[in-house]
Amino acid sequence: MLVLTRKIGETIRVGDDVRVQVLAIRGGQVRLGLTAPADVRIFREEIFRTIEEQNQKARLADEERLADAAELWLEVGNAKHD
Amino acid sequence: MPSTIECTAARPSREVDASPTLHVRSRRFGSFEISSTSMVEIPQGLVGFPQLRRYVVLEHRPGSPFKWLLAIDDPELAFAVANPCELVANYAPPLELAARLLEADSADIALLVIVTIPADPTRMTVNLMAPVVVDLRTRRARQIVLDLPHCPPDYLVVRPRVAARA
Numbered sequence: 001m002l003v004l005t006r007k008i009g010e011t012i013r014v015g016d017d018v019r020v021q022v023l024a025i026r027g028g029q030v031r032l033g034l035t036a037p038a039d040v041r042i043f044r045e046e047i048f049r050t051i052e053e054q055n056q057k058a059r060l061a062d063e064e065r066l067a068d069a070a071e072l073w074l075e076v077g078n079a080k081h082d
Numbered sequence: 083m084p085s086t087i088e089c090t091a092a093r094p095s096r097e098v099d100a101s102p103t104l105h106v107r108s109r110r111f112g113s114f115e116i117s118s119t120s121m122v123e124i125p126q127g128l129v130g131f132p133q134l135r136r137y138v139v140l141e142h143r144p145g146s147p148f149k150w151l152l153a154i155d156d157p158e159l160a161f162a163v164a165n166p167c168e169l170v171a172n173y174a175p176p177l178e179l180a181a182r183l184l185e186a187d188s189a190d191i192a193l194l195v196i197v198t199i200p201a202d203p204t205r206m207t208v209n210l211m212a213p214v215v216v217d218l219r220t221r222r223a224r225q226i227v228l229d230l231p232h233c234p235p236d237y238l239v240v241r242p243r244v245a246a247r248a
Binding site: 039041043047048051052053055056057058059060061062063065066067069070072073074076077 | 110111112128129130131142143145146147148150159160161162169182183196197198199201203204206209211212225227229235236239240
C-alpha cells in the first residue's frame with residue numbers, strides 16, 4: 001500500500017483523471033472531495049461488504065427452499081399489485 | 083430517460099436449444115444438462131465470489147417465477163434469481179445504466195435479481211442494489227452496483243399486507 005501524508009487543501013491524483021482532495025479534518029473524520037470523469041464510479045467500500053453479505057445469505061441451502069418459495073409465490077403473487 | 087418499463091428489451095429467443103454440451107451433478111441440487119445457450123460468463127464473478135466465473139441459468143419449474151443461477155465450477159453453489167418485474171410491483175429497471183455498466187447494447191440485456199430465501203419464505207427478499215445484468219447476445223454478465231434510492235439489498239418481496247392473507 002502506498003502511504004501519503006497530505007494537508008488540508010492538498011490533492012492526490014490517481015491516474016490522469018481522478019483527483020482526491022482533503023477538504024477538512026474534524027475529530028476522527030476526514031472530508032474528501034473527489035473529481036473524476038462521469039464513467040468512473042465511486043462508492044464507499046461498505047456498499048461492497050453489504051452486497052457480499054447479501055450474496056452469502058442468498059446461497060441456496062437446498063432445492064426445497066426454492067420449491068417452498070415458488071409455491072408461496074403462486075399463492076400470493078397475484079395479490080402483489082395491491 | 084428509458085421509456086420502456088420492461089425488464090428486458092430483448093426479444094425472447096425462439097431458437098431451439100443446441101444439444102446438451104455439459105452435464106453437471108450437484109449433491110444438493112441434483113443433476114443438470116447444460117446447453118451452451120444457458121451458460122453465462124461473469125468475468126468479475128459475483129461480489130464475494132471472484133473465482134467463480136462460469137454459471138448457468140436454468141428455469142426452475144413451470145409456474146415458478148424463479149430461475150437457478152448455478153456455478154458450473156462449484157455445483158454446490160447456487161442462487162435463486164428472478165426477473166425483478168415479476169416480483170416487484172412498479173419496478174422501473176435501470177436498463178440504460180445497466181447496459182452502460184456492462185458495456186452492452188440496451189436492446190440485448192436482461193436484468194436478474196438474486197433472491198434470498200430464508201426458512202420462512204414469506205420473508206424472502208430480492209437484492210435490488212446489486213442486480214445481475216446479462217448480455218443475451220454474448221452471454222456475458224456482471225453484478226452491478228446501483229447506489230440508488232429505493233434499491234435496497236433486501237427488498238421484501240411478499241409485502242406484509244399480502245403475507246397476512248396467505
